[in-house]
Amino acid sequence: MALIFKWLLRLATGVFVLAVGLVTLAWYFASRSLPDYDGTYSVAGITAPVEIVRDNADVPHIFGQTDDDVFFALGYAQAQDRLWQMTMLRRTVQGRLSEMFGPRTLKIDMLMRRLDLYSLAVSSVKAQDAPTTAALTAYAAGVNAWLDEINTGSRGRGAPEMWIFNAPIAPWQPADSIAILKLLALQLSGQATEEVLRARTSLIVSPERLADILPDDPTGGIAALPDYSALVGDVPKYAANTRGPRDPLYPIAPRGLQGASNAWAAGITRSATGSTLLASDPHLQLTAPTVWYLARLQLASGDVIGGTIPGLPVVLSGRSADLGWGITSAYVDDQDVHIEQMNPDDANQYRTADGWKNFRSRDSIITIKDAPAVTLKLRWTDNGPVLPADTFDLGTITPPGHVTSLSWTALTGDDPSLSAAMAMMRAHTIEDAIKAAEPYVAPAQNLTLADRTDVAMKTIGAIPRRDPAHQSKGRLPSYGYLPENQWQGIMPYVDNPEFVAPDGGIVGNTNNKTVDRPFPNHVSYNWGDTQRVNRWRRLMQSRQVHTRDSFIEAQLDTVSFTARALLPLMGADLWFTGDAAADGTPERRRQIALDLLANWNGEMNEHLPEPLIYAAWLRALQDRLIRDELGPLSSEFTHVDPVFIERVFRDVDGAAIWCDVLQSAPVETCTDISRQALDDALIWIGENWGQNLETLRWGDAHQATHDHPTLGTVPVLQWFVNIRQSTSGGDNTLMRGQTLGTGPDPFLNVHAAGYRGVYDFADPDSSVFVTATGQSGHFLSRYYDNLGELWRRGEYIPMSLDPDLARAAALGTMVLQPRTSSKSP
Structure with missing residues (x-):
């Protein structure tokens, strides 16, 4: 026995030593790719020395003698910190x-x-103006200079992920940056998804009930729509979706998780500072690292500082000394799904107004690791590319003998959007910025602007011109061969919504409806917000004048207008009406929950129990209201629509009928359903978060999930690469923390402001900004998550253009010298 024990001890010791050795070796190789932010490097592609000063938050301040040299250094710095992320976006x-x-x-x-977005990006290189072409070329050279340094300087393949997913890295090209902007447009698009869901729902419910469950913004009119089955015949009454589990790398966001954002500005008359103010916080899916990368650029037109996206040589949201700009998703109806009839006698043809026509097609070979390559036949109609059945759930609404195609403004090979963004970055006045944005195509954005004297907002991006006789007004898939369903070009830029120097002195957008114009001059029927805008309006109008701090306060506001509006409706006949109940009974738990909510002010604070009770109740309520009518399709409604709930409880146009369960004999009232939903919620809370309601914390359920897209599900590694934080806010608060909406943890915070900035033009260097994680994409770097805790607590870092401040607390200074020979020092 002693001998066995001795050998087991030796074996265990050996395994432990081996494990420690392997971990040490892995750490050594992974750490080789950590960049050194100090030193002098000799590089080819610049004309004069360029200085990259990293401030104490690891924000690069880039100083160069020419713009091209500065963009070269930006490419170099972004590749140092985010090479894996850039590679993944490009791939x-x-x-x-x-x-x-x-x-x-x-x-x-x-x-x-x-x-075919990448091919369109390659074609769009020639559409850029000369300064942008030069900037793209210089930026690509900077990225490639860092790749050369990796290859010659033993830099550990550039990123630790490269040791796991080893593959060659091709040199960066100007088209790669344009392609990433098109990918961003895809991630922010949701109109096609909405069209398909509207069609699927219309196959189940009447037009009156469709207006309930997929309501228009109540501040505008509702367009009369034909029933989808009447519009496009021979579709199944109900078809389940054809999607499998969603891969974290899938580029099309689920419904409710497309682009969002907040931005607002105050003119001199509404500012206590004597100049203008601007706040901007664009919302995207939370990832580790965040998609945003802070940078300051010294340009001939004036220094700029703000948020960039790795792979793009442009500050998308930021400021110069004279102008600040912020962006919000404009929700332009820039996509249409077309039902294309195929020739039953020739599968290579589709129907047009002039008869059968051959698809444009070509083969594309996809190389697959550890599997045979696949040859894919790509096809296009006059309306756009033919898409597979599992995209947007198109297979659920496509009649037999038909395929679907997509019209989308981003599907152009003559796209100068990046040139327009670069020109906006160089503008000094509102007038110049609006003029510079005219060529911009996609993704459509509301551009909020503040110069030293005025504020403005302009919708930028292409808005399709539709025929007044369009069968569905662009709201449902329609036959592509009918001329009235096809786009008639693009609306003039002058017709895009514009608000300059408003009388009230304040402009802003929370993805709410900006204009209410009749079809076909409308912007959209589908808007991203009907709730946050009410709280924003209240906060803006509650003060005669604003300061930087009041803008920060609004940006971080966690009071839910929705909770304050809906709870009195949901609990109208439940509060103070129950009989006394013993401890531990469902009735007593219901009373405790109602008492807590009755004294709650609607603040979605991470430390409070009420937000979790409210959110669980609201979620259970919508599910009870719709599941009997919609069946499995109800699972597609992952997020509660407050307008639907209000319509039901106010019985707008007979919407209270949703409270009656069709399959039951009794006629249920909305009070019955509300009480049952609250009991459902309390059971779910008890099973997942405990029985003591008073000790619940919203932040335990509403954790921000900054997950690594490729390593975030790998055992052990996920502990190092994922960042989880308890957070306040919710779906409908200004400090928006959009919840996942599905699965065992439906309240995880998965979509929020990855960048926040507040700019004060009375004292521009007192402006502040922050991102959701950190500057580095290397999970062994101390700058991987150094900004994340500040972001969680609602804190910021200085956003100064003063070079002395950057140098005063610099963590490193890198000098790039023009290479004079083929050798590096």
């Missing part, structure tokens, strides 16, 4: 993920090849 838009990940990502690659 995604190219449809080349399967070369690294195998069959897992084949569907993603097939979709991206069909959309």
Whole structure:
């Protein structure tokens, strides 16, 4: 026995030593790719020395003698910190993920090849103006200079992920940056998803009930729509979706998780500072690292500072000394799904107004790791690319003998959007910025502006011109061969909504409806917000004048207008009406929950129990209201629509009928359903978060999930690469923390403001900004999550253009010298 014990001890010790050795070796190789922010490097591609000063938050301040040299250094710095992220963005838009990940990502690659965004980006290089072409070329050279340093300087393959998913990195090209902007447009788009869901729902419910469950913004009119089955015949009454589990790398966001944002500005008459103010916080999916990268650029037109996206040589949201700009998703109706009839005698043809016509087609070969390559036939109609049945759930609404195509403004090979963004970054006045944005195509944005004297907002991006006789007004898929369903070009830029120097002195957008114009001059029927705007309006009008701090306070506001509006309706006949109940009974728990909510002010604070009770009740309530009518389709309604709930409880146009369960004999009232939903919620809370309601914390359920898209599900590694934080806010608060909406943890915070900035033009260097994680994409770097805790607590870092301040607390200074020979020092 002693001998056995001795050998087991030796074996265990050996295994432990081996494990420690392997971990140490892995750490050594991974740490080799940590960049050194100090030193002098000799590089080819610049004309004079360039200085990259990293301030104490690891924000690069880039000083150079020419703009091209500065953009070179930006490419160098972004590649140092975010090479893996940049590589993944490029591979995604190219449809080349399967070369690294195998069959897992084949569907993603097939979709991206069909959309053909990368080819369109290559064609769009020639559409850029001369300064942008030069900037793209210089930026690409900077990225490639860092790749050369990796290859010659033993830099550990550039990123720790490269040791796991080893694949060659091609040199960066100008088209790669344009392609990433098109990928961003895809991630922010939701109109096609909405069209398909509206069609699927219309097959189940009447037009009157469709207006309840998919309501228009109540501040505007409702367009009369034909029933989808009457519009496009021979579709199944109900078809389940054809999607499998969603891969974290899938580029099309689920419904409710597309682009969002807040931005507002105050003119001199509404500012206590003597100049203008601007606040901006664009919302995207939370990831580790965040998609945002802070940078300051010294340009001939004036220094700029703000948020960039790795791969793009432009400050998308930021400021110069004279102008600040913020962006919010404009929710322009820039996509249409078309039902294309195929020739029953020739599968290579589709129907047009002039008869049968051949699809434009070409083959595309997808290389797959550890599997045979796949040859994909790409097809296009006059309306756009033909898409597979599992994209947007198109298979559920496509009649037999038909395929679907997509019209989308981003599907152009003559796209100068990046040039427009670069020109906006160089503008000094509102007038110049609005003029510079005219060529911009996609993704459509509301551009909020503040110069030293005025404020403005302009919708930028292409808005399709539709025929007044369009069958569905662009709200449902329609036959592509009918001329009235096809786009008639693009509306003039002058017709895009514009608000300059408003009388009230304040402009802003929370993805709410900006204009109410009749079809076909409308902007959209589908808007991203009907709730946050009410709280924003209240906060803006509650003060005669604003300061930087009041703008920060609004940006971080967690009071839910929705909770304050809906709870009195949901609990109208429940408060103070129950009989006394013993401890531990469902009735007593209900009373405790109602007492807590009755004294709650609607603040979605992470430390309070009420937000969790409210959110669980609201979620259970919508599910009870719709599941009997919609069946399995109800699972597609992952987020509660407050307008629907209000319509039901106020019985708008007979909407209270949703409270009656169709399959039961009794006629249920809305009070019955509300009480049952509250009991459902309390049971769910008890099973998942405990029985003591008073000790619940919203932040335990509403954790921000900054997950690594590729390593975030890998055992052990996920502990190092994922960042989880207890957070306040919710779906309908200004400090928006959009919840997941599905699965065992439906209240995880997955979509929020990855960037926040507040700019004060009375004292521009007192402006502040922050991102959701940190500057580095290297999970062993101390700058991987150094900004994340500030972001969680609602704190910021200085946003100064003063070079002395950057140098005073610099953590490193890198000098790039022009290479004078073929050798590096």
